[in-house]
Amino acid sequence: MENEYISTFEIFTTSIIRFWPTWSAIAVVLIGGWITRSKLGLFGRLFDSPVGMTGLIIVLFWIFTAIFADIIAVMPSDAASFTPGIKKGGPGIIDAGNNIIMIWGADNLARDIFSRVVWGSQIVLIIAPAATAVAYMVGITLGLPAGYFGGRIDTVLSFLANLILAFPVILLFYLLVTPEIRQPVYYDLGLFSLPWSIPIGLAGFFFLFPIIFLCTLWLTRFDHAPKKLAMYIGATVIIGLWIYAGLVFGADFAPFNLEPNELNVFAAVVLGSSPGVFRIVRGLTLDIGTRDYVAAAQTRGERPWYIMLWEILPNARGPLIVDGCLRIGYTTILLGTLGFFGLGLSPESPDWGSMINHGRPFVRVASSIHLSLIPALALMTLVLGLNLLADGLREESLRD
Amino acid sequence: MFSFILKRLGVMVLTAICLTFIVFYLVNLDPNLEKIAKTQGNMRMTDEQVESWLESNGYREPLIKRYGEWLINTVQGDMGYSLRMQKPVTGELGQRLGYTGILMFWVMVVMVPMALLIGVLAGMREGTKLDRALSVASITTTSAPEYVTGIIFTVIFASTLGWLKGVSSVNNITIENFTLPVITMAIYGMGYIARMTRASMVEVMSSQYIRTARLKGVSFKNIVVKHALRNALIAPFTVIMLQFPWLLTGVVIVEAMFNYKGFGWLLVNAAANNDIDLLLGCSVVAVFVVLSTQLISDIGYAYLNPRIRVN
Numbered sequence: 001m002e003n004e005y006i007s008t009f010e011i012f013t014t015s016i017i018r019f020w021p022t023w024s025a026i027a028v029v030l031i032g033g034w035i036t037r038s039k040l041g042l043f044g045r046l047f048d049s050p051v052g053m054t055g056l057i058i059v060l061f062w063i064f065t066a067i068f069a070d071i072i073a074v075m076p077s078d079a080a081s082f083t084p085g086i087k088k089g090g091p092g093i094i095d096a097g098n099n100i101i102m103i104w105g106a107d108n109l110a111r112d113i114f115s116r117v118v119w120g121s122q123i124v125l126i127i128a129p130a131a132t133a134v135a136y137m138v139g140i141t142l143g144l145p146a147g148y149f150g151g152r153i154d155t156v157l158s159f160l161a162n163l164i165l166a167f168p169v170i171l172l173f174y175l176l177v178t179p180e181i182r183q184p185v186y187y188d189l190g191l192f193s194l195p196w197s198i199p200i201g202l203a204g205f206f207f208l209f210p211i212i213f214l215c216t217l218w219l220t221r222f223d224h225a226p227k228k229l230a231m232y233i234g235a236t237v238i239i240g241l242w243i244y245a246g247l248v249f250g251a252d253f254a255p256f257n258l259e260p261n262e263l264n265v266f267a268a269v270v271l272g273s274s275p276g277v278f279r280i281v282r283g284l285t286l287d288i289g290t291r292d293y294v295a296a297a298q299t300r301g302e303r304p305w306y307i308m309l310w311e312i313l314p315n316a317r318g319p320l321i322v323d324g325c326l327r328i329g330y331t332t333i334l335l336g337t338l339g340f341f342g343l344g345l346s347p348e349s350p351d352w353g354s355m356i357n358h359g360r361p362f363v364r365v366a367s368s369i370h371l372s373l374i375p376a377l378a379l380m381t382l383v384l385g386l387n388l389l390a391d392g393l394r395e396e397s398l399r400d
Numbered sequence: 401m402f403s404f405i406l407k408r409l410g411v412m413v414l415t416a417i418c419l420t421f422i423v424f425y426l427v428n429l430d431p432n433l434e435k436i437a438k439t440q441g442n443m444r445m446t447d448e449q450v451e452s453w454l455e456s457n458g459y460r461e462p463l464i465k466r467y468g469e470w471l472i473n474t475v476q477g478d479m480g481y482s483l484r485m486q487k488p489v490t491g492e493l494g495q496r497l498g499y500t501g502i503l504m505f506w507v508m509v510v511m512v513p514m515a516l517l518i519g520v521l522a523g524m525r526e527g528t529k530l531d532r533a534l535s536v537a538s539i540t541t542t543s544a545p546e547y548v549t550g551i552i553f554t555v556i557f558a559s560t561l562g563w564l565k566g567v568s569s570v571n572n573i574t575i576e577n578f579t580l581p582v583i584t585m586a587i588y589g590m591g592y593i594a595r596m597t598r599a600s601m602v603e604v605m606s607s608q609y610i611r612t613a614r615l616k617g618v619s620f621k622n623i624v625v626k627h628a629l630r631n632a633l634i635a636p637f638t639v640i641m642l643q644f645p646w647l648l649t650g651v652v653i654v655e656a657m658f659n660y661k662g663f664g665w666l667l668v669n670a671a672a673n674n675d676i677d678l679l680l681g682c683s684v685v686a687v688f689v690v691l692s693t694q695l696i697s698d699i700g701y702a703y704l705n706p707r708i709r710v711n
Contacts (some may be wrong), residue, residue, distance in 0.1 A: 051536065159411070166415055166694070167422075168686040170649045174671035174679075175426045198426075333545045340547045340653065341668070356547055360657070364566045369555045376548040384543035391539060 003085050006092040006101055014103050018114070019061075021068035026060045042318070045396040052392015058385025062378075066125040069118050074100055077119035077350040081110040088368045105370040107355075108362060113370060116350040117378050123351040124382065127262070128331040131269040132324065135331075137209040138270065139277025141216070144308040146278070147285025158282070161275035169272050169334065170341075176202075176268045177343040184260065195249060199260075202267040204248045206274070211240035220306040265344045269334050273327060280323055284316040291315075318397040325390035329383040336379050352379040401702070408698055412691045417471075423683040424467050427676045433459050435674050440483065474684060480677030484669065489681040492666070497685065499570040500651055500662035503581060507647065511586035511593070512640060518590070519597020519636065524624050526602045535598065541591030546653040550584040568660040581658045585650045592646075593636055600635035604628045634701065641697035645690040 006014070016023075037044035046052045065072060075081075083097040089106040104114040146154040176199060184195035214236045222229040245251035247258050258266065288294065289312065297307045338344035339353020340360075347354065352375040359371025437453045438445055445453065454460050473480070479489035522534035544552070557580065558566035565577040604610065605628055613623050648664075655664035663685065670678035 051532075159415075163415055163418055166645075166687065166690045167419055168645060168648050168683070168690060170652045171423070171667065171671075171683050171686055174667075175423065198429075329543065336545060336547065337649070337653065341656070353547075356551060360551075363551055363554050364559055366559045369559050372551050373555050376551040380544045380548045380552075383545075384540055387539045387543050388536075391535075 004094045011092045011103050021071050022064040025064040049392040051388050055385045055388025062121050062382045066121040069122045073115035073118040075112045075115040077116050078348050086110045104374050107371050113374050120350040120352045128328050132328045132331050135270045135274040135277050137213045138274040139281050141209050141213050143278040143281025147282040148308050161278045164275045177264050199264045199267045203263050206270045207244050220309050261345050288312045288315050322390050322394045325386050329386035332383050419687045479681040482678040484673045484675040489677050493681050496663045496666045506582045507585045511590050515590045515593035518594040523598035523601025538591035538594040541587050546650045550657045553580050568658040570661050581654045585654050597636040601632040604632040638697045638701050641693045644693040
């Protein structure tokens with residue numbers, strides 16, 4: 001049975017129309033941003049930079065696509081069509097079974113590539129920024145004292161950071177993400193049993209840092225107001241540990257749970273990117289630590305952690321924001337690398353790396369290039385958007 | 401200078417020992433060993449049989465002792481026996497590294513001159529249209545990792561136009577099957593080096609001595625070629641050296657993608673088949689490459705930049 005196709009022009013228009021929630025959200029954000037641009041600081045000045053603006057629009061496009069994925073996607077990510085002849089169907093093929101138009105074609109299991117790319121954006125845009133955020137907490141908590149105190153702390157931490165940086169990323173992934181290593185061993189602790197594996201240990205270590213970071217932040221800020229301090233720390237520890245239990249140990253009562261695969265990927269990506277953050281924070285601290293306002297705070301008798309968190313860190317935000325944009329892009333690439341080697345999430349997962357890997361065997365035949373080309377382009381545009389945004393932000397922050 | 405190099409060498413050796421020990425520990429975890437016993441013996445071994453197999457093959461000795469033995473053998477050039485390839489690891493590694501060497505050589509030949517040229521052209525007149533265009537182009541190439549550009553190039557040049565081949569081979573390197581792996585790898589690093597070159601070129605071009613040269617009436621061409629280039633290329637030198645570890649990941653991706661059976665392909669195979677000795681051998685090479693390039697870039701940077709040498 002021959003399947004019907006829509007024309008190239010219709011593919012084009014349908015692609016644009018299907019993303020309507022994204023377009024409207026971008027319009028709202030941009031108009032709102034334009035009106036309030038004088039109050040937005042660095043982000044407001046982005047409107048003057050065409051490069052940064054292009055980047056921002058691309059990034060917003062993927063963010064809103066991820067948010068509105070369930071409105072935009074026409075099929076669930078793993079739903080296969082059973083219409084004959086639809087497997088590997090080219091862009092614009094019409095599924096005669098349910099009249100759904102697969103505007104970007106179907107893959108070798110007859111799943112809608114458009115929907116999978118849209119669902120994939122959700123995975124990528126949750127894991128990459130979240131992993132970067134955790135890496136930032138780790139890097140800041142360790143980089144500040146290394147740069148501020150110097151001496152032995154610095155030597156040890158820098159050695160560790162260089163150790164991880166010298167580890168070839170790809171080897172690290174192969175070693176950390178194999179099924180043998182992630183198999184949890186359960187330790188019975190009487191009341192409950194605790195799963196343990198190297199990735200769980202790593203994640204357990206890394207996820208402690210956000211809690212430590214926030215607690216230190218409150219400790220230094222509110223040490224003159226014990227009531228407020230107790231409230232903030234209490235809330236942070238309780239909520240933090242609640243989330244922590246779910247993320248690391250998969251406790252049922254917690255708000256978020258991670259699959260063992262996801263935990264693995266998360267731990268590997270955080271491990272891969274936190275030494276870089278450590279290095280940049282350490283360098284910035286070394287630089288800013290010599291400024292007059294730091295000396296003034298020292299003379300006032302402020303404690304070291306107060307100076308680090310409330311004098312140095314806010315003044316390092318410009319380079320850190322720029323680096324953050326670049327690093328989310330880098331994390332996206334890492335995530336894609338994992339998917340490309342089939343190491344990452346489950347094989348069914350619609351994340352872009354896995355889709356590229358899935359479509360790779362078919363790329364050399366002209367009729368089935370869309371299987372891997374479309375997720376590849378999706379990944380590339382997201383990273384490009386982030387890089388352009390970072391470039392625009394850097395240019396604008398250097399202006400004054 | 402001598403004590404500087406000596407100190408760096410010491411740290412390098414320490415790092416190498418730490419890293420190889422971590423790899424050694426990870427590949428010798430119980431589940432891995434169990435799998436080896438089952439693939440080497442038979443799949444239906446009972447737990448006791450697995451245990452006795454591991455015992456009799458020396459896998460149950462203390463980890464530190466085994467690591468020490470492995471380290472001594474490795475230093476003497478014997479990295480053990482690859483269970484998958486049925487060959488000694490050292491010979492296999494040497495052969496595959498040779499193939500990857502050819503690939504790397506051509507990547508460097510394409511990447512470095514192009515990147516420096518783009519960077520210098522963009523950076524010599526900051527803010528012009530040429531600068532903008534080249535900068536955006538280099539940002540674009542750094543946004544596309546090898547597995548994306550590889551796919552795009554294969555689609556354009558192999559699947560659609562049919563000019564080049566999307567599958568490579570180590571035994572029969574031709575322009576058709578070798579161009580795609582080379583440009584795929586070259587283009588990712590190219591943008592990065594070009595941006596670094598541009599940044600350092602911009603910095604040099606706005607410095608006092610260039611202004612002096614201009615006021616003296618030196619022609620723009622001479623300023624760029626004779627005065628600016630030398631200083632502007634110090635920073636990219638380090639970046640180029642530090643590209644090697646990056647290229648390592650690239651090699652693994654590109655070789656897997658184009659089925660070029662070099663070092664990267666070997667590493668993937670070793671990891672996928674739980675081939676302990678081979679995987680350890682690969683990691684020794686990888687760690688060595690990363691650390692030695694760091695060392696060379698440190699020394700080279702100090703050598704090229706007298707201000708650091710004095711300190």
